[in-house]
Amino acid sequence: MVPSNFFSFLLVISLLASQKRATAKDDSSGFHGNERDALLALKATFNNSFLDSNWTGIMCYLNEKTYWYGIQCFNGRVTGIILENMKLTGEIKEDALVNLTELSNISLKNNLISGKLMKFANNPKLRNIDLSSNKFHGEIPQSLLYLNSLEALLLQDNNLTGPIPGFNQSSLKSFNVSRNNLSGKIPETKTLQSFGFTSYAGNENLCGPPTPILCNAKNYVSESNSENLSSKSNGSHFIEILVVVNVVVLVVILFLFIIYYKKYKKLKKEMKAKNLWPKDEEHDSTIADRAIEKKAIEKRTPEVERGKLVFVENNQPRFELDDLLKASAEGLGKGNFGNCYKAMLEIGQVVVVKRLIDLKPLSSEEFVRQVRAIANQKHPNLLPLLAYYYSKDEKLFLYRFAAHGNVYNRLHGGRGTRDRIPFRWSSRLAVARGVARALEHLHQNTRSQTTAPHGNLKSSNVLLDENEETLISDYGLTSLIALPIAAQRMVAYKTPEYQSHKLISKKSDVWSYGCLLLELLTGRIPAHSAPPGINGVDLCGVGPPRGERGVDGGDIRS
Structure with a gap:
């Protein structure tokens, strides 16, 4: 009985020790295994000698302090990745950020990183994203639409294609997708329409406000080419039905016009017989006067109406x-x-x-x-x-x-x-x-x-x-x-x-x-x-007390 109790005791101690080790793997000292694995996968993608020698050990030490270059931490979790102007290369994976659930800031601007943009569905706390001046391609992911705290999205100077998603987060204050290969109509959301045309410049196939380019059938060529054979078949049937409807409508309009014209001629004849119809010369001169007036107005504002600088x-x-x-x-x-x-x-x-x-x-x-x-x-x-x-x-x-x-x-x-x-x-x-x-x-x-x-x-x-x-x-x-x-x-x-x-x-x-x-x-x-969000003082009402000092340290009486 004694040996049996002894081995049972050892077994309990062993289980407690293993549980403690498992708990220690994700403790507040900063060692979160999934986050560390995600950062090491990024390091392998970039193949950068500086990061290879710097990203070692524990990334978030004692809750906030980090020894890893460009990594920001809070409460032992990775909250920011700032790797700018480092000539980083490699093709990043779409799921690279899946395990970084506390991430709020990421900036990889001015590098040579390629691949499709990452998926952000697991990063609900993201506020600032700057992936500008890289070689990212593909479409802008729809997962960005669900980042309710997003304040800045900078994707300019890449090779992105496809349409712009319908961003409408009220928190979004900085947005730029210029100099890509985006196409289609800019969504008419309040957020996207609040940014100027410079946020969209350099995308030849974008149209609609805030750009001065009007949308037409040419702007949607790429979208129609991406349809499958089934949708083309459905579209052709719809066009045939539309043609038939248009022909019927035109016949009805023509029939009504003939009836109207006959009644018009009859009324005109009766009014002339009673001297109630104006003479043709007066009617013609009125039309001529209106034409001259219209041309004069067009000459007065030619450049403005054409929309030129x-x-x-x-x-x-x-x-x-x-x-x-x-x-x-x-x-x-x-x-x-x-x-x-x-x-x-x-x-x-x-x-x-x-x-x-x-x-x-x-x-x-x-x-x-x-x-x-x-x-x-x-x-x-x-x-x-x-x-x-x-x-x-x-x-x-x-x-x-x-x-x-x-x-x-x-x-x-x-x-x-x-x-x-x-x-x-x-x-x-x-x-x-x-x-x-x-x-x-x-x-x-x-x-x-x-x-x-x-x-x-x-x-x-x-x-x-x-x-x-x-x-x-x-x-x-x-x-x-x-x-x-x-x-x-x-x-x-x-x-x-x-x-x-x-x-x-x-x-x-x-x-x-x-x-x-x-x-x-x-x-x-x-x-x-005072700008919005800044509390000012009533300088132009009651003056400050005698001898109070200004912000530059001088007595305001002098």
């Missing part, structure tokens, strides 16, 4: 809309009245493209007249309008590119980091002086006393060019933007006069300029012009 500066290098679509583009951010993009043309010129939304219901002639008024404002401290584009579905402004960004970012960007660029008092004074001169010019050249010549003066609309010269942008948009939208978003409508008496005047710009001066002086963000 119209340049307002004669001394600027000219290019076409196709050149703009082929240009390398970069998103600069979302403004109150549309997104802005930096476009680098093949001729070497860099321009900023502003996509206009929420405009008044203006005719083409009214739009051109307002744009010409904006373009005629010439001053060294005003950002000049280079060209504009007008069509029924798209309105664009093209501006000079200001290399040193805007004053808001100079004042408030990079706080508490080494990347912060000092903004000295002399530079702030130069900005205040430049804005004042530009504002004076706008006010002297605006006759109306019941409008704000600028209307949206704030630090994010004050730019700095390569010589640190001050340039004001977004002036004159009050003539284009619909009033309900302007009242919600423009700075001039935050003034005390408008809040109390619904009045707008030149003094509204003066109030905005005073708020800008306080922002330059204190380094604080004003509440009335």
Whole structure:
């Protein structure tokens, strides 16, 4: 009995030890076998000597710390893979990320990786995906549609084919599939339509808004070629039925037309007999007058109606809309009245493209007249309008590119980091002086006393060019933007006069300029012009206490 109990005891101890080892395989120290196997499979695919020597041991140590290059961890789980600009090669497998269920960020941009895009059904926490500038081919996987937390999807500069899935996640703020071989109509979802045409440029077979290319039968050739024989047979039967129906409809229409014509001739004869029918000469002259009027209207707005880029500066290098679509583009951010993009043309010129939304219901002639008024404002401290584009579905402004960004970012960007660029008092004074001169010019050249010549003066609309010269942008948009939208978003409508008496005047710009001066002086963000999600302070209402210090450490009284 004793030996039997002893061996039973040993057996229990052995089982407990094996259970402990099994538990230790996926503990909080970071050793999760499935995740490690997935990363080692990626390493074998890339065949990179640096990763071969670096990706050894435990990838996530003590919950968060990692010794593996490019691997991010949290609570002992792999949450990020960042391998950029490493010239990685190899054909990645579609199921490469299946076991990385906690993954939230992946960036493999600027490599030479090939294969089809990975399946993302097992990665519900993914927020940022950047696979740009590689050699991925095949279609964009439908599994991306189910990533409800997706914020950025960058797939530009690959060899992707097929249609664009119907992305409609409200969380998606950055999207780019330019310079691939995608085809078909861009889905009309709210999310995809919110991005500019530069997110789709370089795909010759894409059509529909936001691109200026209309969809027709040619755009769907690739889709029809992919149908099987059964679908072709069904399609041919449908066409035959459609032809028969069309013939019947045409016969009915022709029969009704004959009846109408006979009644028309009979009525005309009776009215002529009673001298109630107008003379033919008068009728003919009316038709001729209308034809002349129509031709005159067509001559007044030829370029606008054809949807071409119209340049307002004669001394600027000219290019076409196709050149703009082929240009390398970069998103600069979302403004109150549309997104802005930096476009680098093949001729070497860099321009900023502003996509206009929420405009008044203006005719083409009214739009051109307002744009010409904006373009005629010439001053060294005003950002000049280079060209504009007008069509029924798209309105664009093209501006000079200001290399040193805007004053808001100079004042408030990079706080508490080494990347912060000092903004000295002399530079702030130069900005205040430049804005004042530009504002004076706008006010002297605006006759109306019941409008704000600028209307949206704030630090994010004050730019700095390569010589640190001050340039004001977004002036004159009050003539284009619909009033309900302007009242919600423009700075001039935050003034005390408008809040109390619904009045707008030149003094509204003066109030905005005073708020800008306080922002330059204190380094604080004003509440009335703070970007979405940023809490500002009421600089233009109650002032700060005496002796309070600004963000740059100086006493604001000095």
